[in-house]
Structures are given as C-alpha cells and as structure tokens.
Amino acid sequence: MRGTTLIELLTALAVAGVLLAWGGIEATRLLAAFRADAAVTQMLGAVRFARHAAAERRVTVTLCPGAADRCGRRNDWHRGALVFLDRDGNGRRDRGEEMLRRLPRLRDGERVYWRSFRNRTSLSMLPTGLTDWQNGSFLYCPPGGDARYARQLVLNAQGRIRHARDRDGDGIREDANGRPLTCP
Numbered sequence: 001m002r003g004t005t006l007i008e009l010l011t012a013l014a015v016a017g018v019l020l021a022w023g024g025i026e027a028t029r030l031l032a033a034f035r036a037d038a039a040v041t042q043m044l045g046a047v048r049f050a051r052h053a054a055a056e057r058r059v060t061v062t063l064c065p066g067a068a069d070r071c072g073r074r075n076d077w078h079r080g081a082l083v084f085l086d087r088d089g090n091g092r093r094d095r096g097e098e099m100l101r102r103l104p105r106l107r108d109g110e111r112v113y114w115r116s117f118r119n120r121t122s123l124s125m126l127p128t129g130l131t132d133w134q135n136g137s138f139l140y141c142p143p144g145g146d147a148r149y150a151r152q153l154v155l156n157a158q159g160r161i162r163h164a165r166d167r168d169g170d171g172i173r174e175d176a177n178g179r180p181l182t183c184p
Contacts, residue, residue: 032142032149039106039140040151043081044161046103047123047138050083051159053100054125060132061100062086062093064122065114069093074121077112077138080105089132091122109143113184117157129159137164137175141183147172150181 046063054061064071067080071092081103084093093099106112114123116136124132135157142149148171152164164173164181172180 032146035107035110036140036142036149036151039110039112040138040153040163042103043077043112043138043140044153044163046081046083046101047125047153047155047161049101050123051125051129053083053085054127055129057085058127060086060089060124060126062091062122062124064091064093065112066093067105069099071122075111075113077114078106078110086124089124091120091124107143111141111183113139113141115139116155123155125159131155131157131159133157139181139183145183147181147183150183152181 050061050063061083063081063083065074065076065079066072066082069082071082072079082093082099083101083103085098085100086093087097088094114121114136116123116134118132118134120134123134123136126132134155136155138153138155140151150173152173152175153161154164154176155161164175166173167178168174170180174180
C-alpha cells in the first residue's frame with residue numbers, strides 16, 4: 001500500500017503555510033507601493049493639467065486643497081483638491097470662477113503636504129506656464145507614515161515637476177537636499 005504519512009502531510013502543510021504568509025506580506029507591500037504611486041500620479045496629473053489649462057486659456061489657474069467648491073487649509077489635500085480659473089489670481093475660488101477639475105479625497109490615513117516658496121496654501125500657474133514664484137514640493141505620506149512608501153514631487157518656478165528618487169538604494173527616496181523623506 002502507498003500513502004502519505006502524517007509527518008509528510010504536516011511538512012507539506014508547514015511549507016504551504018510559510019509560502020502563503022510570505023506571499024501575503026509581499027502582496028501587502030506591493031499594494032502599499034501601488035497606492036502611493038497612484039496618489040502621486042494623481043497630483044502630478046493635476047499640476048500638469050493646471051499648467052496646460054493656464055497656457056491654453058491665457059489666465060491664471062490655481063490648484064488648492066479642498067472639497068465641494070471651496071479651498072481648504074494648507075494641508076487639507078487628503079480631503080480632495082480643486083483646479084479652477086483664478087481670474088483675480090488670489091489663490092481662492094471666488095464666485096464666478098470656473099471649476100475645471102476636482103480630485104477625490106485620499107484613503108483614510110493618507111496625507112499630502114505642500115511646501116512652497118512664499119508659503120502659500122495653493123499652487124497658481126500663470127498663463128506663461130510658470131508658477132507664481134512658487135517652487136516647492138508635494139509630499140505624500142501613507143497611513144502609518146512608513147518612509148518606504150513616502151513619495152515626493154518637486155516643482156520648480158518654471159512649472160517643471162520631477163519625482164524624488166532613491167539615490168542611495170536604501171528603499172527610501174531622498175528630497176532635493178539628499179535627505180531621506182520623512183512623514184510628519
């Protein structure tokens with residue numbers, strides 16, 4: 001008679017359990033990286049859209065954090081964002097200023113922080129395609145603030161944007177000064 005012994009069966013189950021656990025951890029890491037990249041890609045698209053719309057329509061276009069029809073506070077980007085024609089260039093959506101696009105809110109625990117020269121809450125793109133002297137950065141932080149999944153977009157005054165890179169290969173991207181990204 002041929003059959004499987006209890007020891008062989010338990011060994012096979014132990015190996016299968018280890019493989020499933022390892023696969024689950026890797027899947028979780030992959031999902032966190034995908035969510036981080038998706039959130040940053042959404043912000044990148046909004047900045048590029050605002051720049052293009054400003055040049056095409058020959059009017060200042062502003063990107064600000066906020067929900068509904070109003071701009072919110074500096075770091076309310078997790079609640080959503082607005083892109084609108086800012087005819088008076090004040091960085092706030094006033095009556096009669098056309099809404100061009102709304103970005104959805106981020107998942108619970110995700111945050112985006114905007115830091116810029118001139119310390120403004122919003123980002124304004126001029127009809128020339130330049131920023132309103134607002135070089136700065138958008139920092140994405142995942143739930144829990146794990147630096148491995150932090151992402152940063154760096155914007156110069158000419159309106160060009162780039163991703164922060166992991167230049168030293170430690171799994172954490174560095175800011176424009178070469179320091180590892182950290183979440184507040």
